[in-house]
Amino acid sequence: xxxxxxxxxxxxxxxxxxxxxxxxxxxxxxxxxxxxxxxxxxxxxxxxxxxxxxxxxxxxxxxxxxxxxxxxxxxxxxxxxxxxxxxxxxxxxxxxxxxxxxxxxxxxxxxx
Amino acid sequence: xxxxxxxxxxxxxxxxxxxxxxxxxxxxxxxxxxxxxxxxxxxxxxxxxxxxxxxxxxxxxxxxxxxxxxxxxxxxxxxxxxxxxxxxxxxxxxxxxxxxxxxxxxxxxx
Numbered sequence: 001x002x003x004x005x006x007x008x009x010x011x012x013x014x015x016x017x018x019x020x021x022x023x024x025x026x027x028x029x030x031x032x033x034x035x036x037x038x039x040x041x042x043x044x045x046x047x048x049x050x051x052x053x054x055x056x057x058x059x060x061x062x063x064x065x066x067x068x069x070x071x072x073x074x075x076x077x078x079x080x081x082x083x084x085x086x087x088x089x090x091x092x093x094x095x096x097x098x099x100x101x102x103x104x105x106x107x108x109x110x111x112x
Numbered sequence: 113x114x115x116x117x118x119x120x121x122x123x124x125x126x127x128x129x130x131x132x133x134x135x136x137x138x139x140x141x142x143x144x145x146x147x148x149x150x151x152x153x154x155x156x157x158x159x160x161x162x163x164x165x166x167x168x169x170x171x172x173x174x175x176x177x178x179x180x181x182x183x184x185x186x187x188x189x190x191x192x193x194x195x196x197x198x199x200x201x202x203x204x205x206x207x208x209x210x211x212x213x214x215x216x217x218x219x220x221x222x
């Protein structure tokens with residue numbers, strides 16, 4: 001079965017901290033994605049990656065960066081966390097473009 | 113960018129009832145997927161359906177790409193069907209990213 005693993009289910013951080021959210025997939029998928037989900041706003045794409053060391057901005061990249069040093073791992077970085085980055089963060093992967101998308105279980109991040 | 117709208121936004125069903133959820137999109141697409149987000153937040157891929165009709169148990173989906181809509185049918189609903197249903201599309205332009213609809217929140221009551 002397809003497995004996308006996010007490192008933490010719940011995370012609490014302070015304003016100004018550097019935050020790393022990790023995502024690992026075990027299916028040799030080419031594409032990986034980071035979304036955030038907020039009530040009333042649905043899922044919004046932050047960044048995605050089509051290959052190792054490759055990244056593309058999504059709809060809301062401001063305040064975030066990403067890293068993909070290995071094919072199976074895609075990290076989301078909040079350089080200086082702010083309260084408006086409190087959200088549910090969802091990682092996803094797909095075998096290739098236009099293939100089925102599989103999600104991790106999400107990380108609920110609270111920035112105080 | 114492409115706009116994806118879902119209707120209805122909220123739906124309450126008696127257990128055993130049938131329902132139809134709709135997804136409209138504003139531009140041509142390369143693929144369309146339906147997801148169910150359970151009350152614990154996990155998103156499960158239900159269908160990959162860029163066109164045509166597919167069935168999986170009590171669920172079926174139809175996409176009419178030329179008319180830019182897709183329908184998700186739920187028959188004989190169960191309380192475990194509760195949650196939020198999303199459709200997601202990849203536009204057929206040069207910039208291929210997945211865009212999600214606004215979601216339909218379904219509550220099935222016993």
